[in-house]
Amino acid sequence: MDLISKHNVVHKLEKRSLLIAINCIAALSIFFFGYDQGMMGGVNGARNYYEDHMHFGHPDPVTGSPVIDDELLQGGIVSIYYVGTLVGCLVGGWFGDKYGRIKTIALGALWAIIGACLQTSAMNSTWMIFARLINGWGTGILNAIVPVWATETAEHKSRGQFVAIEFTLNIFGVVVAYWLEYACSFYKGGNGSFVWRFPIAFQIVPLLFLLGIVWFFPESPRWLVKVGREEEGRYVLGRLRGESGEDLGKAEAEFQDIRNIAELERKTASRTSYWSMFTGRGSGKLHIGRRVQLVVWLQIMQEWIGIAGVTIYAPTIFRTAGIGNKDVQWISGLNTITYMLSTLVCVFTLDRIGRRWTLYWGSVVQGIAMALAGGLTTAGQSHPLGSAAARAYSSGAVAMIFLFTATFGATWLTVPWLYPAEIFPLEVRAKGNAWGVVGWSVGNGWLTLLCPVMFKAIKENTYYVFAAANVITIPMVWALYPESNQRTLEEMNLVFAADSIWNWDAERNFKILKEQNPELVQAAQRGHSALDPETGLPIRGSTGRNLSLDVNALQSRHHDDVIDEKQTFKHG
Numbered sequence: 001m002d003l004i005s006k007h008n009v010v011h012k013l014e015k016r017s018l019l020i021a022i023n024c025i026a027a028l029s030i031f032f033f034g035y036d037q038g039m040m041g042g043v044n045g046a047r048n049y050y051e052d053h054m055h056f057g058h059p060d061p062v063t064g065s066p067v068i069d070d071e072l073l074q075g076g077i078v079s080i081y082y083v084g085t086l087v088g089c090l091v092g093g094w095f096g097d098k099y100g101r102i103k104t105i106a107l108g109a110l111w112a113i114i115g116a117c118l119q120t121s122a123m124n125s126t127w128m129i130f131a132r133l134i135n136g137w138g139t140g141i142l143n144a145i146v147p148v149w150a151t152e153t154a155e156h157k158s159r160g161q162f163v164a165i166e167f168t169l170n171i172f173g174v175v176v177a178y179w180l181e182y183a184c185s186f187y188k189g190g191n192g193s194f195v196w197r198f199p200i201a202f203q204i205v206p207l208l209f210l211l212g213i214v215w216f217f218p219e220s221p222r223w224l225v226k227v228g229r230e231e232e233g234r235y236v237l238g239r240l241r242g243e244s245g246e247d248l249g250k251a252e253a254e255f256q257d258i259r260n261i262a263e264l265e266r267k268t269a270s271r272t273s274y275w276s277m278f279t280g281r282g283s284g285k286l287h288i289g290r291r292v293q294l295v296v297w298l299q300i301m302q303e304w305i306g307i308a309g310v311t312i313y314a315p316t317i318f319r320t321a322g323i324g325n326k327d328v329q330w331i332s333g334l335n336t337i338t339y340m341l342s343t344l345v346c347v348f349t350l351d352r353i354g355r356r357w358t359l360y361w362g363s364v365v366q367g368i369a370m371a372l373a374g375g376l377t378t379a380g381q382s383h384p385l386g387s388a389a390a391r392a393y394s395s396g397a398v399a400m401i402f403l404f405t406a407t408f409g410a411t412w413l414t415v416p417w418l419y420p421a422e423i424f425p426l427e428v429r430a431k432g433n434a435w436g437v438v439g440w441s442v443g444n445g446w447l448t449l450l451c452p453v454m455f456k457a458i459k460e461n462t463y464y465v466f467a468a469a470n471v472i473t474i475p476m477v478w479a480l481y482p483e484s485n486q487r488t489l490e491e492m493n494l495v496f497a498a499d500s501i502w503n504w505d506a507e508r509n510f511k512i513l514k515e516q517n518p519e520l521v522q523a524a525q526r527g528h529s530a531l532d533p534e535t536g537l538p539i540r541g542s543t544g545r546n547l548s549l550d551v552n553a554l555q556s557r558h559h560d561d562v563i564d565e566k567q568t569f570k571h572g
Contacts, residue, residue, distance in 0.1 A: 003232050010218040014239045015247070018218075019154060023162050025210070025217055026150040027169035029105065029142045032112070032206045034173025036139060039199055040078050041332065042181025046196040050074070053193070054125045065319060065328075071452035073125060080129050082445030084115075084136020085143065086438055090274060092141030093434025097272075097427075100227075101149040101220045104141060104430070109211040112138025113204055120201040140441065144434040147421040152220040152429070153240055156488045160350035163418045164343065171340040171409060178333040185329060222489070225258045226426050233258070254488070258426065261490040265427040272428050277435065285497045286425055292435045294481060295420040299439030300446075301473050302416040305363070306370055306466030307408050308447040310335075310401060318398060331398065338402055342409035354485035355415050359477045362411025366404050367470030373400035374463030381460070416440070422484040423492045482506045 004010060013021055043049055045066055050057040054077065056070040068074055088111070096104040115135025122128040147163065154162045180202060184195045221240065224233030234255050241251040271282030280289020318328045350358055380393030416436070424432025454462045482495045482503050491510075494517065498509035 003229075004218070004235070005216075007216055008218055009216055010236055010239050015242045018240055019162065022153050022217060023150060023166055025105075025214055026146050027166040028206055028210050029109070029146045030166045030170040031173040032203055032210070033139060033143060034170035035177045035203050035206070036135070036173070038174030038177035038336065039181070039203070042178060042185070042199060042329070043196045044074065044078070045329070046181075046185070047191055048193045049196040053123060054128060056125070068452060068456075071456055072449075075449040075452045077125060077128055077132065079445040079449040081132040081136040081139075082441040082448070084133040084138075085140035086136075086441035086445070088137035088140020089144040089434040089437030089441065090140075091137070092144035092437075093431035094274075095141070096145040096148065096430030096434075097223075100223055101145055101152070101430070102214055102217065104145040105149070105214045106211055108138050108141030108145065109207050109214070110138070111141060113207045113211070114138070116200065116204045116207065120197050120204075136441075140434075140437055143417075143437045143440070145430055147417055148430050148433045149220055151418070151421040151489065152222045153218075155241065157486060158351060159422070160355070160414070160418060160485060161347055163421075164346040164350050164414045167414045167417065168340060168343040168347065171336065171343050171413070175333070175336040175340050178329075178336045182329045182333050221255075222258055222426050222429075225255070226262050230259070257488060257490045261493060262426055265425045265493070272431070274431060274435075277428060277431060286493060287496050287499075288425070288428065288432070290501060291423050291432065291496060295416075295423070295432070295436040296439035296442070297476070298416045298419060298481070299436050300443035301469060301476070302412055303440065303443030303447050304466070304469040305366055305408070305412060305473065306404060306463075306469070307412070308444050309451045309462070309466065310405055310408075318401070323394060323398065335402055335405055339405045339409045342406035343413060345410035346414050349410070350414060350418075351485060354483050355419060356477055356481060356483050358411050358415055359481075360474060362407055363470045363473045363477075365407040366412070367467045369400045369404035369407065370463045370467035370470065373397045373404070374460050374467070376400060377460035377463070419481075419484060422487075422489060423482075423496065425493055426489070429489075479503060482510075 009021055010018065047059055047066070050066055050068075051059065054073070056073040056077075057066045057068040059065070060067050088108070092104055092108060095107060112135055115131055115133075115138050118131035119128065119135055122131050150163055150166060151159055177199065181195075181199045184190075184198055187194055218236045218239070219232070221233040221237040224230070224236065234251070237255050237258075238251040241247055241254065243251060265286065268284045268286050276282050277288050277292050280287065280292075283289060318331055323331060346358065376393045376397040380390045380397060383390040383393070420433045420436030421429070451462075454465070458465075479502060484492060484495075487495065491514070494513040495506055495510045497513055498506045500506070500509075
């Protein structure tokens with residue numbers, strides 16, 4: 001394939017080895033994302049940072065714990081990052097659909113490097129606010145495009161597993177951030193600027209590596225087909241799926257699906273701007289507006305079930321539970337290790353039980369854990385500080401936070417990032433995933449701004465707010481979110497073709513359309529559709545003349561075809 005650089009790994013690797021290589025690069029980006037989130041928990045606790053440079057707090061003269069004088073400034077410095085991610089994801093979605101996934105990843109890495117350099121050199125709160133805004137922009141670009149690149153290259157039967165593995169690296173980034181900051185806290189008694197500047201600067205290392213190596217990886221075959229570079233797309237798809245033995249015909253069937261659905265999308269949707277996507281205008285039976293609402297609210301609820309508070313304000317949460325200042329940092333770090341290990345559960349269960357059941361059991365356990373954390377913390381504070389009873393209740397509250405974090409890592413961590421990359425049409429997939437990042441940015445920014453205020457105003461009762469959010473998600477997912485597990489990216493257009501918002505109507509409509517549009521589901525049924533039964537060669541399909549997402553229209557056409565056949569037979 002002369003059109004692709006000879007240095008591209010697609011020429012040397014194939015099938016699972018190529019998929020693993022792609023997911024390693026995607027995981028590197030997601031590692032940075034996790035590190036960047038976990039980093040601020042330790043930075044906020046560095047005395048030189050909050051007292052000498054940002055001026056939003058002072059140390060307690062007795063315990064040495066940070067005493068926050070300006071909660072709004074502390075929360076604002078953290079949350080302004082999510083304003084940057086919101087803007088960045090919209091830029092990344094547009095750029096990714098227009099110029100490709102690889103160039104967008106490089107752009108995001110470069111922008112994040114600039115932001116990280118500015119954060120490292122910040123001398124006051126204004127400087128830090130603008131630096132975090134720029135850094136967030138780069139993160140938003142990466143978050144909008146990396147999950148899309150990963151899902152568009154993975155096979156539908158193992159798509160969830162590969163993305164779940166990437167998010168294990170995401171939490172590994174959080175782990176590295178916490179323990180690096182814990183180690184730095186011993187430097188010069190934890191009083192110098194090195195304590196917080198070095199952890200911020202450390203994120204530049206994986207970003208530089210990402211920027212340099214991503215150019216040697218293949219572009220998404222689906223994007224290549226969408227922009228008319230079909231020969232390159234077919235070649236990349238062949239390398240990803242294999243072209244011999246049991247794999248013969250896989251790539252061809254999937255390639256035909258992609259071609260067919262791309263043409264159908266162009267016929268069905270007339271408008272692809274962000275505003276048109278949000279309102280649903282011009283999307284016809286694709287119902288893009290509904291999909292936008294689903295991914296935005298799924299990401300918002302992912303933060304409001306409690307993880308944003310636990311990740312960024314873990315030291316504050318453990319102090320609220322009665323843990324002494326000297327123990328807070330290492331307990332927070334231990335919690336992140338549990339968090340990382342729990343993500344491996346999702347690797348083995350997500351493609352087995354599906355997205356919906358993963359969210360169900362996560363919400364139940366998380367809600368119970370948060371409610372118990374609030375109750376145990378309240379009970380512990382009703383006893384004298386340092387007493388056996390107070391220590392016992394505090395230990396129970398900490399155990400509940402550990403349980404919550406572990407359950408989140410096994411369930412809610414991955415699905416809200418995977419789902420947006422799975423359900424949008426090829427024509428606007430990067431923009432669609434960007435809407436998910438918008439929801440994450442809004443939920444995270446909103447919550448991180450309010451967290452310091454809530455912990456100060458209602459203290460341990462904040463846990464009950466998180467518990468209530470978990471309860472709300474159960475009926476929300478049950479009624480509104482169709483399953484995407486074990487379905488090709490092309491099949492999801494059939495799933496969302498129903499005019500009703502309810503999941504049960506979508507599933508009923510999908511079954512009908514699947515029977516009426518066999519040309520769109522060859523990859524999912526390739527056991528009997530990929531090869532010609534007489535020649536044993538891959539079927540060279542073509543776009544069906546009656547492809548449609550409208551059940552009634554297809555039934556009407558079928559009726560007309562039957563009448564035509566009868567008249568032909570009669571006059572024949």
